[in-house]
Amino acid sequence: MNARLRFLLPLYTLTGVLAWCCAGTAHAWGDEGHEVIGLIAEHYLDPAVLAKVRSILAADGTHLTAGTAIDQEATWADKFRDSDRNTTKEHYNETWQWHFVDLELSAPRPDVKYACFDEPSLKGKPASAGPAADCVVDKIDEFTAELRNPATSDAERLLALQFVLHFVGDLHQPLHASDDNDRGGNSKTVSVPGMSIAPNNLHAYWDTEFVTLLGADESAIAQQLISRITPEQRASWSAGTATDWAIESFNIARTHTYGLLPPPIARAHYALPASYITDATAVVAEQLSKAGVRLAFVLNKALL
Secondary structure, eight states, X not given: OOHHHHHTGGGSOOTTTTOOOSTTOOOSSHHXXXXXXXXXXXXXXXXXXHHHHHHHHTTOOXXXXXXXXXXXHTTHHHHHHHTTTTTTOHHHHHHGGGGOOOOBTTSSSOOHHHHTTTOOOOTTOOGGGSOSSOOHHHHHHHHHHHHHOTXXXXXXXXXXXXXXXXXXXXXXXXXXXXXXXXTTTTTOEEEXXXXXXXXXXXXXXXXXXXHHTTOSOHHHHHHHHHHHOOXXXXXXXXXXXXXXXXXXXXXXXXXXXXXXXXXOSBXXXXXXXXXXXXXXXXXXXXXXXXXXXXXXXXHHHHXX
16 A cells, blocks of 8 residues: 555545455444444543553544544454555455455364465565455454564554554454355345334345444444453453454354354245344454454553
8 A cells, every 4th residue: 555545545436335246355343333443442441551542543634534533443343454445455355355354164174274375475574565465363463463562663563553443443343353155245245124224135134234233323233232341351362463352253153143144045045044143143242352362452451
């Protein structure tokens, strides 16, 4: 990602950026979910780290998000990716694969290195200029290393923070760490008989619909989830690596997201029973909570 791309962002149109058109792409959690994760992380940040994060984000002049608060900037990576999706596709082609890691359910075991394109070397380049063929696990590690490194330039540090704020959230959406030969659930359509939820693909349900069932306001959802996080859970979740969290998300997808699907009523179409909705909503609540705690864990370690 060169300097010209970084500073010409405001010139790109955002018209139609939410179209679901290309293989393998999706918006993990949607804005509401990422904002919830950002608010939970903000709650657990060390005061000195919180001040650093706010100072770094204040330099964002792209205007891709409504403001530079942590919860707003947690949505930045999606908006950056999609800012030229319908025009030049430079940002889109450079970064869309960074949002997920396709661990195949059909494989004997989850192989993060293989799914992450064998973890390509940066070859001395900044992480923002890393190869397009890379995955969310690798990018979290690379951008976190830049946040820790005092030699990182101010411009790259801002990008590193913006991507980390988003990618830790992405990794906790189970369909961003798993695949059943269905483009991470994008090729399976689902509906909920008796509920006013429009039929859509499975991925979209986990991105947005199950988050919406937690509430209509991201601040209220975040506060509710924070109130339920015990000190023991925070301690337990504040450990591990991006690879560990990817495998955890994969196992959740295998057990819950895919594992509890009923038999299809038509080719690749599923009518979700109430039991699936109840389970999925509970899983989403815990995954948002884990993501917020772990985002704070990553930032506290990198910036304290």
